[in-house]
Amino acid sequence: MSVNKTIVGSAEWLALPQLQVPAIKARVDSGAKTSSLHAFNIHSFKRDGEAWVSFEVHPIQKNRKTVVRCEAMVVDRRIIKSSNGEREKRYVIRTAMELAGESHSIEITLSNRDNMGYRMLLGREAMVGRILVDPSEELSHGDHSKSEISTMYGEVEEVKRGLKIGILASNPELYSNQRIIEAGEQRGHQMQFLNVKHCYLKMDADHPEVLSRGGSSLNGLDAVIPRIRPSVTFYxxxxxxQFESLGKFALNSADSISHSRDKLFSMQLMLKNGLDIPTSGFANSPMDTNDLIDMVGGAPLIVKLLEGTQGKGVVLxxxxxxxxxxxxxxxxxxVNLLVQEFVKEANGKDLRCFVINGKVVASIERTAAAGEFRANIHQGGKAAIVKITPEERTLAIKAAKAFGxxxxxxxxxxxxxxxxxLEVNSSPGLEGIESATGKDIAGLMIQAIEKKLGWEPSEET
Known part of the structure; x- marks a missing residue:
């Protein structure tokens, strides 16, 4: 019988008083078996011999500033299959839920729902015998205004809490790393320098982690900016x-970085995507040297070591x-090498286009020092702002997209x-292009993270 059952819509406000969550909008989904709550910074611990878990919650949609810290006893660990087919082992807790003036004890799984529309999903196990769903209705038991929500959470919502962003690099004194940290802090974020060689991995089915030297967990980061030196590309x-597998946003994925660092593969990827490159040759045997020279149009030509970077290992x-x-x-x-045609009309110059999120945000022309050629432009060359053509802009954008x-x-x-x-660099330096253009490139990189994570700065930031 359906007597005394509460009728709800497809979305409703409810409360989790034992977790100090006075209001959270939940997606009501009878197609999902288990209820799920958005949680991050999840850590297990023992209390009086029992398994407990601590975690943090962003209870309000599209709001990463309001944070509630929660603790609850663990009742289970389960493999949960999400709506997109992914399987995840989650902590399960039991807590009181208040909805439409009634209170029920329900089981909830903890999962990062940052990419989902609602911070909570109410599944059918919590509804059996208690609730009927009318999918044509929504918020049938009332709505809350922003001011009401602000009052419920006290002053918490007024505190502009920034993101936790890690810079994964090798040298904290490098101009680019310092500028990124400075730009992030200016916009209200918590910036942390992470030395690549001081970080290590815990690969565990139940609780994988990235840790820094001394055992401090880095799982609480919202995003990382990899600025990886070529010599430590693999690690x-x-x-x-590992950060990506934990659901952290990386401003350049591991795959895109590794592809850009393999010079031969990167050139093949450029060709696959229809991008024009100088004629190049690659061979293993010295017996093919003459053929290599002929295929790129003969001398003068450029010889490049595949492992070289920033003009090193490049010979005219x-x-x-x-x-x-x-x-x-x-x-x-x-050693492996490429042979490449020498483009005389380039006249010792190249263009560096800085691309962020599919847009060229700055461009400079770099000129090699007297007596040098273009490949050695990094050593003593000059940079100046330049206006690029639509064709050049399109090529730069397509190149970044091809590598992801x-x-x-x-x-x-x-x-x-x-x-x-010529090349696509996944950790481009900022000093030359910021100095030449006067643009805050570091700030634009931080804004790209904010946009991806849906974070909006306060008026004071």
Whole structure:
């Protein structure tokens, strides 16, 4: 019989008084078996020999500033299959739920629902024998205004709580890292420098973690900005991948970084996506040296070590004999290299386009120092603001998209055939481009994280 059952709509306000949550809007879903509550910074502990869990909740939709810290006894750990088919092992707690003037004890699983529309989902186990759902209705037991919610949570909502953002890098004194930290703090965020070599992983089915030296958990971070030195690419990407598996946003994913660091693969990826690059050759045997030289148009040509960065391991061979000597010398050391055509009309210059979230936010022209060529532009070169063409802008945006990079430094050269793509950098430096353009690139990077996580700054920030 349906007598004495409460009729609710597809969404309703309810309260979890034992968790100090006076109001939370829940999605009512009879298709879901178990109820779920948005929770983060989840930590298990023992109290009087019993298993407990502490966690934090953002109880209000689209609001990361209001935070409630909760504790509850653990009643179970279960594998839960979400609506998108993903399986996750979650803590299960039991607590009182107040809805439509009635109170019931229900089981709730804890999961990060930041990407979901509602901070809580009310499943059918909590409704059996008590509640009927009218999907044509919504908030049938009343709504709460913003001022009412603010009053319920006291002054908490007025406190503008920033995001917790980690900079995953190697050198805290580097200009780029200092600027990012400065920009984040100016916008009210808690910035933390994470030395790649001082972090380690706990790979555990129940409670995976990233920890810093001394055992401090980094699971409480909202986002990380990987600024990984080439020499620690493998380990830095492993750390980034672990953060991603924990549901933390990484401003450049581990896969996009690793793809950009493999020069040969990155060029093949550019070609796969129809992006124009200088003619290049790759071979394993010294017996193919002459063919390599011929396929890129002969000398002068450029020889690049696949492991080189920022102009290091790049040689201009001005004659065929010099090219043969350089190529064979490198191959005798069992190192991999690319041979690339020399674009004379570039005249020792290249373009660096800084792309954030699919938009070129700044561009500079870099000129190599006297007596140097374009590849050595990083050593003593000059940078100046430049107006790029629509074709160059499109190429830069497509390049960043091909690698899946949220932030990228895209290097181009101008040739008689049009712009050519040289390289896509997943950890582009900020000093040259900020100095030349006067733009707050670090601030734009922080804003990209805010947009992704739906965080809005206070008026004072």
């Amino acid at each position: 830095g990407c492993a750390l980034t991948r 061979a001005e004659t065929k004999k010099a090219a043969e000597s350089v190529i064979n010398a490198f191959k005798s050391l069992n 990079l949220d932030v990228a430094g895209v290097d181009l050269i101008r040739s008689s055939k049009g712009p050519l793509l």
